[in-house]
Amino acid sequence: MIDQLTLTNFKAFQHAEIPLGPLTLLTGLNSSGKSTVIQALALLYQSYQAGFLKAPFVTDGSERRPLGGGGFLLNGELVGLGTGQDVLHEDFVGVELIVVAVAEGALHYTYGAEYEREQNLLPVTRIQVPATEEGPDRPAGQEGLYPEYFRARFQYLHADRITPAERYPRDHQAAIGRGFLGVRGEHAVNFLLYHARDEVPEGPLRHPGADSALLLDQTAAWMGELCPGVNIEAAPIEGTDTVRLSYGFGDALTATRRRRPTNVGFGLTYALPIVVACLTAQPGGLVLLENPEAHLHPQGQTKMAELGARAAAQGAQLIVETHSDHVLNGMRLAVKQGLLTPQQAVVHFFRSTNGSGVEVITPHIDVDGSLDQWPKGFFDELENTLVQLLD
Template sequence: MLESLTLTNFKAFSRHRIGLAPFTLLTGLNSSGKSSVLQSLALLRQSYESGDLTPVGDTEAGLLLNGELVQLGTGQDVRYEFYDEHGPHIGLDVQGDGASARWSATYEQEADHLKLLEEESQAPRDAASLAALLPTLFGTGFQYLKADRISPQVSYPRSHHAVSSRGFLGPEGEHTVNYLRAHQDDEVTSEQLRIKDAASSSLLDQTRAWMQKLCPGVSLDASGIVGTDTVRLSYTFGSGASRSNAYRPTNVGFGLTYVLPIVVACLSSKPGSLILLENPEAHLHPQGQTWMAYLAGAAAAGGAQIVMETHSDHVLNGLRLEVKKGRLQAEATAVHYFRRSGQTSEVVSPVIASDGTLSEWPAGFFDEWENSLDQLLD
């Protein structure tokens, strides 16, 4: 498990250490630094998968700013503008899995590949050693789902390499339907993740059961389209004699397709998996948002590590209820509230107690309902 991430001269951070837990919740105002945490981890993974962290031959090691997972621009876009005693370089430090590693990259204003400084970096230069050092970040089971996920479509891509060789859903969840088709009979082995009254413990039946928690009455199927490199997703409602015809995603509410990659990512996770989630509550009603927290909490209790960015108080309260009901230990959670202070970001970290209460409630931290209520009652 990853235990901390330290960002130096990265985007809105001069230097800050962020503690990580099995379930880490990142909240705060827009443009306050939440996404930077997820992006920095995705940047390291992207640079590893492209071979830039562990180059072969005479190529230079570096951070690849633009690739499959993130598109961060150039050095000018990612370096903290007001660097001071830490110097002009960009630093990413990760602790976890009983080890630590540091990468320090030179600042080049127009470059999208930032060269690593060997004398300041402390990480293996070969892929096998790096994966062995930090398997949570560089091993199998990694998923990063962005806020802009797949929308309802008539068909979805069919990539054997993505779903079978990599087990990857894609940063927009674009391979989710094909993954579900190919792995629908796989067993969900985590007891914490299984819904007991589902038809079976298979991935498909458990996906159906969790989707029904998010949208009561819904069911789904994923199938290949013969003679094409695409797959089809269909939804039905009701059961038995009252079961509806199959509907295309384009004729069903946006939220169902938007949330499906998150459900499949959590259900297919294994101990040691790392799942990065941006705004999983998007397009979900409040009940569904709370159940989203229950799902992520169950994945964390089953051994996966979740780092989630959210703007939803329902997700926060769902996490607190997971702790209060004893389904997730309080020490397995971390909550970080991000806010701007001048040109930099600062982080306040309320602690969840075993009864679900928070150690503090800083100004601006999910307090808009109380602010509005005060005005309504005035």
């Protein structure tokens, strides 16, 4: 699990050390630096998956030879950040310009890249990894160069997710070969079709009201928290590389006919990839979520937070960007109900300071779900509005 992310000269941050927990909420006003945290972790993973996150040098006896070809891949499957000028902090300091570091307990991994204004592959200048018997300058491709989250199941779901449609892609390599749902959740339906009969492991994630422990039934039960009585079905469309999703309502005796996603509330389809990502998150795996509350009613937003807390309690790590006080309160309830300890639930509030800086405030959740501070701008709009209405 990633305990801390350190960013230097990267986008909104000149330098920041950001603690992370099993479940971390990133909150704050728009363009305050929340997305930068998620993008930094996705950038490292994207560069690794593409084969570019390589050590800049390898020691061969007494000779230190350049490997070449290593770099931060700014534009790829997960994130599209532009060129060097788009990711360099405007008041950069130091020589090694852009540094992203992660700490997993006592293990620290640091990746530094050189700034090149017009390039979208920024050359790696330094990789520092935990010492091993082979030494820190080993050739790229060996596991000690990379943090654990690179090797466990990784999901990143953007705020812009799949919408109700007649069909969804049937990409075997992505959904089945890699277990990747796609940044828009576009492979979630095919993943669900293929893994429908997999069991959700016993533990906090299992919904007690589901018909069985099978993934399809568990998904339907959690979707039922968003829309009571809903059930889902995924089926291949023969002769095409697509799959069909449909919804039904009611039990076997009262069930209505199947309905297309286009004839059902927008929020159900938008939430489906998040439910699947949480239910299939593995211990040690990382799930990055943007705005899980989108298109959901308040009760559904709170239930989404509960599902995320249960995935974290089962051993996965979730980092969630949100604008929803219902998601925050769902997380607080998870602590009060003992699903997570206060140390496992981390909340950060990002606030722009005068000039180009970012202040990161970290309210602490107590065992009773209360917060030890409520900084100005932190989910206080309801109170501000009520004051004006009652004035």
